[in-house]
Amino acid sequence: MAAIEIDHLVKQYPNGFKGVNDVSLNIADGEFVILVGPSGCGKSTLLRMIVGLEDITSGELRIDGKRVNEKAPRERNLSMVFQNYALYPHLSVRENIAFPLRLKKDVPEEEIRRRVDEAAGLLELGELLERKPAQLSGGQRQRVAMGRAIVRQADAFLFDEPLSNLDAKLRGQMRSEISRMQRRLGTTTVYVTHDQTEAMTLGDRVAVLRKGILQQVASPRELYEQPANLFVAGFIGSPPMNFLPAHVEGDCLDTPFGPIPLSRERADAVAGRDLLLVGIRPEYFEDSSLVDDAKRPHGSTFQARIDFTEWLGDAQFAYLPFDAEPEVRDRLRELSQELDSDQLRTQAVVKIDASSRIREGQTAEMWVDLRKIHVFDPRTGENLTRDEEAGAELTRQVAADRAQQVDLAGGGRSSGTTETGGAGPTGGAHRADAPQSVDVRDAAGSRQMSGGSTT
Amino acid sequence: MTTMEREAGAPPAAETSSKRSPKVSSSERKSQILWLVGAIVIIAYALIPVAWILSLSLKAGDDINNQRFLPSDVSLENYRIVLSSDIFLSALRNSVGIAAIATTISVVLATLAAYAIARLEFPGKKLILGVALAITVFPVISIATPLFNMWRTIGLYDTWLGLIIPYLSFSIPLSVYVLSAFFREIPWEMEQAAQVDGATAWQAFRKVIVPLAAPGVFTAAILTFFAIWNDFVFGITLTSTEAARPVPAALAFFSGASQFSQPTAPIAAASVLVTIPVIILVLLFQQKIVAGLTNGAVKG
Numbered sequence: 001m002a003a004i005e006i007d008h009l010v011k012q013y014p015n016g017f018k019g020v021n022d023v024s025l026n027i028a029d030g031e032f033v034i035l036v037g038p039s040g041c042g043k044s045t046l047l048r049m050i051v052g053l054e055d056i057t058s059g060e061l062r063i064d065g066k067r068v069n070e071k072a073p074r075e076r077n078l079s080m081v082f083q084n085y086a087l088y089p090h091l092s093v094r095e096n097i098a099f100p101l102r103l104k105k106d107v108p109e110e111e112i113r114r115r116v117d118e119a120a121g122l123l124e125l126g127e128l129l130e131r132k133p134a135q136l137s138g139g140q141r142q143r144v145a146m147g148r149a150i151v152r153q154a155d156a157f158l159f160d161e162p163l164s165n166l167d168a169k170l171r172g173q174m175r176s177e178i179s180r181m182q183r184r185l186g187t188t189t190v191y192v193t194h195d196q197t198e199a200m201t202l203g204d205r206v207a208v209l210r211k212g213i214l215q216q217v218a219s220p221r222e223l224y225e226q227p228a229n230l231f232v233a234g235f236i237g238s239p240p241m242n243f244l245p246a247h248v249e250g251d252c253l254d255t256p257f258g259p260i261p262l263s264r265e266r267a268d269a270v271a272g273r274d275l276l277l278v279g280i281r282p283e284y285f286e287d288s289s290l291v292d293d294a295k296r297p298h299g300s301t302f303q304a305r306i307d308f309t310e311w312l313g314d315a316q317f318a319y320l321p322f323d324a325e326p327e328v329r330d331r332l333r334e335l336s337q338e339l340d341s342d343q344l345r346t347q348a349v350v351k352i353d354a355s356s357r358i359r360e361g362q363t364a365e366m367w368v369d370l371r372k373i374h375v376f377d378p379r380t381g382e383n384l385t386r387d388e389e390a391g392a393e394l395t396r397q398v399a400a401d402r403a404q405q406v407d408l409a410g411g412g413r414s415s416g417t418t419e420t421g422g423a424g425p426t427g428g429a430h431r432a433d434a435p436q437s438v439d440v441r442d443a444a445g446s447r448q449m450s451g452g453s454t455t
Numbered sequence: 456m457t458t459m460e461r462e463a464g465a466p467p468a469a470e471t472s473s474k475r476s477p478k479v480s481s482s483e484r485k486s487q488i489l490w491l492v493g494a495i496v497i498i499a500y501a502l503i504p505v506a507w508i509l510s511l512s513l514k515a516g517d518d519i520n521n522q523r524f525l526p527s528d529v530s531l532e533n534y535r536i537v538l539s540s541d542i543f544l545s546a547l548r549n550s551v552g553i554a555a556i557a558t559t560i561s562v563v564l565a566t567l568a569a570y571a572i573a574r575l576e577f578p579g580k581k582l583i584l585g586v587a588l589a590i591t592v593f594p595v596i597s598i599a600t601p602l603f604n605m606w607r608t609i610g611l612y613d614t615w616l617g618l619i620i621p622y623l624s625f626s627i628p629l630s631v632y633v634l635s636a637f638f639r640e641i642p643w644e645m646e647q648a649a650q651v652d653g654a655t656a657w658q659a660f661r662k663v664i665v666p667l668a669a670p671g672v673f674t675a676a677i678l679t680f681f682a683i684w685n686d687f688v689f690g691i692t693l694t695s696t697e698a699a700r701p702v703p704a705a706l707a708f709f710s711g712a713s714q715f716s717q718p719t720a721p722i723a724a725a726s727v728l729v730t731i732p733v734i735i736l737v738l739l740f741q742q743k744i745v746a747g748l749t750n751g752a753v754k755g
Contacts, residue, residue: 051651052650052651053647053650053651072650072655073647073650073651074650074651074652074653074654074655078651079651079652080648080651082644082647082648083644084642084644086642086644086645086647086648088645088648088649088663088667089667090666090667099649099652099662100652100653103652103653103654103658104653148648148652152652152653
């Protein structure tokens with residue numbers, strides 16, 4: 001168990017390129033932190049600097065308050081799960097998991113056997129122990145790699161895109177398994193991913209990186225609702241946030257989808273600027289005819305031509321093209337390239353009710369919820385309407401829920417139901433995708449755990 | 456055997472379906488026949504000379520002039536001559552000793568060097584590999600005379616060491632080249648994982664990299680051993696007596712049962728005898744050269 005302090009870390013390559021540029025981040029003991037960003041943003045490099053596989057150009061890395069910059073990987077007592085698992089193909093699953101213990105020399109054979117069996121029980125690898133990695137499926141190899149990581153009782157777990165080689169179904173399953181394991185063991189975890197579902201569901205806090213520079217560190221909910229800048233806003237959320245060009249006119253923003261009235265504070269925040277970008281998430285839109293009367297006053301309506309619709313069963317996406325001046329178009333294209341997406345047109349993606357009868361080619365009346373929209377400066381990317389206090393409050397809530405969850409997972413391992421029950425209404429909300437499957441597996445897992453410890 | 460049977464029995468569905476569909480079988484049979492013909496031609500090409508040598512070695516006395524492929528009477532007389540000859544026995548001792556020592560040194564050094572070349576970035580790395588490749592295609596005969604003079608001056612002429620040194624200088628570059636290709640195939644994450652798991656660089660090399668590179672190491676060892684075992688140029692130029700002369704060179708000095716008979720049949724017998732250790736080595740190492748040992752290391 002340890003806290004990891006990342007203090008102004010820089011990784012500079014011989015050609016002068018900075019892969020990681022002045023990143024500072026404090027990871028508390030037992031915390032689950034996600035490093036996320038598009039490819040090439042330096043997230044893996046940062047992870048490898050923490051584990052010691054990559055040299056640190058400048059800055060300081062402290063584990064449990066001690067500087068470890070110069071220490072070799074083996075002296076840092078961290079364990080890592082690699083993207084391609086990196087299992088030892090010549091060793092059986094048992095020996096793969098036992099490998100870190102065998103290197104320690106002072107661990108007696110009996111102890112090794114007990115700990116391997118315990119880890120295997122936790123990961124349901126019991127029947128595979130005598131097999132070679134080549135005889136395992138992708139998900140099984142993944143679990144062996146995790147077994148090798150947890151058997152050592154390392155100070156922290158580091159994951160480098162561990163699920164990116166699995167198919168979608170298995171990925172969801174392993175995601176809940178990693179989350180469950182981390183909560184049970186309460187080990188500090190740093191997890192690199194480019195998949196934002198993983199980032200949003202697993203992390204206590206998420207650090208968004210762009211070109212080696214840390215953009216924002218916050219709870220997933222804060223990132224989603226109070227993004228610090230254009231990049232974070234565009235990166236978090238799928239489909240991504242829509243950015244509409246806007247000009248300030250008094251207390252109003254003039255956008256391609258009609259004027260947007262601004263509150264006093266917001267108007268003050270954007271006053272004196274010429275061109276702005278308004279960020280509206282797809283789900284803030286709705287087919288005007290389907291909006292509750294109670295909600296209607298919070299937004300405004302506008303007429304737009306529907307280019308294209310996609311019906312998904314639970315919802316429906318509609319694409320609304322809009323015109324933008326060249327400056328905005330260039331900026332948006334640049335942004336979408338940075339975000340690894342290839343949006344070619346200037347169009348808004350809106351998520352509307354599945355029962356809406358709006359069809360392609362029609363002009364329809366849309367309603368947009370204005371409470372949560374953000375206004376960005378297109379040049380600096382800064383979010384002009386970010387409410388720091390509201391964001392911090394969201395992160396505090398998550399931290400509180402989390403503390404409760406860890407207490408329950410650590411203390412009351414009697415049943416899985418208490419654990420999910422204790423997650424609370426807010427904590428459950430952002431992890432809404434997996435509670436049921438976690439529940440069942442959890443109960444099974446805790447039985448195995450307690451069985452293992454009594455023998 | 457049981458595991459093989461089980462594996463072979465695993466995909467019965469695919470086998471039966473291909474047998475039962477008549478369309479596939481006609482074109483498939485044609486290509487099967489072509490393959491068979493090709494295989495027979497190649498096997499004949501490779502084995503007829505061996506069979507010939509074998510049959511020659513079994514012909515006693517003047518039977519080699521019998522104008523037939525097979526000996527009139529199978530006789531082990533030539534083997535008796537060869538095995539009772541001091542020239543052959545000392546040459547065999549020299550060959551085995553020199554080849555074993557040179558191969559061991561060469562493979563150990565080449566493994567370390569190739570690992571460094573595959574893993575480390577340093578200036579001149581490409582140059583080293585280029586030079587290594589150039590040396591392997593360098594004509595051996597061109598340094599035979601200079602070496603002869605040099606060895607005579609410094610006293611290495613007609614000694615084991617005098618042969619081992621030039622063998623090393625030709626076999627190490629080849630082994631480095633072969634092995635560095637092997638090491639490059641091993642995912643670097645293997646080693647990094649070992650380091651994170653608590654291994655020192657040496658432990659990671661010994662416990663993870665070497666076992667994974669074993670097929671490559673054995674390949675290099677076999678190639679080196681063959682090259683040295685078969686070498687004639689150095690064997691004949693750098694030796695003069697039984698003190699160091701290896702088998703291929705010694706065969707040239709072979710005489711028959713009497714001064715007046717051609718030593719063709721005894722030479723054939725000696726050739727057969729020196730082939731035996733090579734065959735044994737290949738059969739032994741073949742089990743070690745398991746292709747695809749790294750299967751399952753990474754995602755696959």
